[in-house]
Amino acid sequence: MTAPGSLRTLSVTLDVNGTRHVVDTPVHYTLLDLLRRGLGLTGTKESCREGACGACTVLLDGRPVASCLVLAASVSGRSVLTIEGVAAEGTLHPLQEAFLASGAVQCGYCTPGMILSALALLREGGVPDEATIRRALSGNICRCTGYATIVEAVQRAAARLVAARVPGGRP
């Protein structure tokens, strides 16, 4: 057993929200630990730590993952998008605006993960139907809203993005 207190580390190079980081990371760290403890990016939320709740969802090379189930050591050379990177220069992404306008935020703890799961869906283009939205968000638990406003928010954002003809981008 490794002596506690002197945890073995390895160097991980990754891109987070467009910025390259080289971090010495304890070998047992998950991507969630790396983001929150290593880089101080606490917008990615920690809850169940076993992939059940989706609160820690980030995009890894564009695909949604539960960052608590990904070992930090495995993300070297890859790129990560967290909630901190969704809005650009103080301008909210249409999804973030839609979450506000639809009342899809209550306590807000599921919100970062929800938005990233929804973002992955919207990057596929088009206005997804309700069943598709629900399927895409089925890994994200929200205990507050009952989900109706979240579905509405994703539809609202999708419609706006399609109207702007910039799939997944900024209108």
Place this chain on the structure above:
Amino acid sequence: MNIVGRSAPRLDGPAKVTGRCVYAMDMAVPGMLWGRIARSVHAHARIRRIDTSGAWIPGVMAVVTSQDAPPRRFGGLVKDETMLAADVVRYAGQPVAAVAATSPEVAEEALQRLQVEYEVLPAITDPAQALAPGAPLVHDAWEEYAAHPQVVRHGNICGEASVVRGDVDRAFAQADAVFEDTFTTAPVHQAYLEPRAAVAVWETASRLVVYSNTQLPFELQNTLAEIFELPPGNVRVVVTGIGGGFGGKLRVGVEHIAALLARRATRPVKVALSMEEEFLAAYPRHAVHVRLRTAVRRDGTLVAKEATATLDAGAYSGSSPGLPSVATLVLAGPYRIPHLRVTARAVYTHKQNFGSYRAPMGPQCAFAVESQMDMIARRLGLDPLEFRLKNILRDGDTGPTGQVLGRVGLEDALRRVADAIGWPLASAPHRGKGLACTWWTTTGGPSAVYAALRADGSVTLATGCAELGTGALTGAAQILAEELGVDLDRITVTSADTAATPYDYGAQGSRTAFSVGNAARRAAAELRRQILDVAADVLEAHPRDLQLRQGYVTVAGTPGRRVALGEVARLGLQRGGILATGTFVAPPTPYDPACVRGHVYPAFHSPSFHAHAAEVEVDPETGEIRVLRYVAAHDVGFAINPRLIEGQIQGGVVQGLGQALWEQIPYENGQPLVHNLTDYGVPRITAVPFVESTLLEYPSDVGPYGAKGVGEPPIIAPAAVVANAVHAAVGVRITSLPITAPAVYAALRHTGGIR
């Protein structure tokens, strides 16, 4: 009105959609250590020995047991709990020791090396066992515990309340029919996504600062002061973002242990629980056993009811002693019943401490009452809707404890949901429709706010009430904006810090928008007076002729004569600033004290009434239930922010459907069998219907613009609605929650299939 009554986006929304809102799980301070808690593995055992020597591995800065902890017992109405178990553990999961270390990994490793030797004792695992004659006491010394004088206790009963009205025995003897049924419910968990977490910092040896995701900062301040024998003013509680609470973050959770470790280590300590710990040792909803006897006339008029509810309180009382009172009012139901004998009691067992989950006692007791209403209607050959309409409370009626009711919107609510769902016929085979109606309280308690006009013409609202996620503080801000004639984005809300914001009874009991809103309205009136006073000099007009509009003070009839609020604020600074306090204390609701005993909550204040209906489909091959449609009509008094209120209804209904269909913490030999969100059946987005809501406005005399509480009520009816709809669909009556597919399947097999 321009701002209240509108669906404004919540003020804390931008921080929450960008990941900038700082929750307790995110909090860190310089030099902070990480604390972890060692917990009992037994439901009941004597602690023979705790050997902490192995835990002192490199990086460990403190190890504490009961010998290091202040011996003070704390609690709510009954003070029966200590921070760390001393000689006996009374539930699996009870804290026995704690460590603080330079990383969570080291703290966890130290816990593994800590040795606790137990002598296992027989556990009392359900209330029936605890109430049996000669049953051992969960607390041998219960009589020595400090307790609120109104709480009736004896032996393993830590709280008992009753309501008795009329001549119950005679009414039963003369009734045309008497129906007796029993119902049971499983414990369910709030399953807030953010575990309880706190950072404790001792600024001096006798000044403690705690950052916590608590719902009740002032109660926590007092509890910590009590435990550490400090003046409450020496304890400062700062509330962080709260990732869901639903009543699970009312009582002290991790803060006392963090503070003890921090004192020992002389460094700040953070304790953040894992989800596993949350399922072991939190404040989930009580399992309740309800027995109902109801007497009716042949024409369907209710004449008498006798009800007994038994709550499994767990090993410590927490919120439990107050909840039998609430249970009696729900058990009486929103009906005219002249003869009543209702008793509820909370019983100690060797389990975790069950607590105040959103509308505590509401879903369990309403499940029993509203299921039985359906059963009686069908036995009498009456339509369940008509049977309810015949008996519901109406304007001028008295409630179960004698409170006089006005502006009761229940018939309206029932008819709306019946129309919306297309009552009573199902749309296809194996489908059925169910409905239920309920009532609930708007908890009172004091609120106070500070409000100030700032030099840029914006307004600060400072409240000691936490924003739990409901958006209620956005509602309070809307009230302030409305009264001052400024845009909502000109209001900044500060919440909650016991050292900087005024006392508030807290984010509980559906009271925040109601109570803080009223306090904000009063502060606005005072601010307005000061603003007009200053502006009157500038505008050379009488304050009476001035109006506040869109950030300006204008002279009525002469819109050109105006002064901006920012200018007023700057001039006001010369007089010491434009700032005000507003306070509100809900007036007590008159009731008949002669009919209650052991009651700490004898009436529902500004009561709201609600009706829900649903259509479900049951798969006769598997028993699986799908909720096809769900409609809810709620009297909210006045909708300050309709969209946020609908969000409360949709969210509350879905939580209620979770309890109805999937959620439970099963116990075996006093051990909870569910430890995580993987096994615990929180409703997912693919499993729930769209909840259609209707807001009715039967104003409260007291609430701001007539508003009533809305947070808790939506969770009360769903279990009963589902039970009634399942019966309508396939003819089986499930009297035990949750109504799982296996339970329905077994019942279908038992009755020989679909009728």
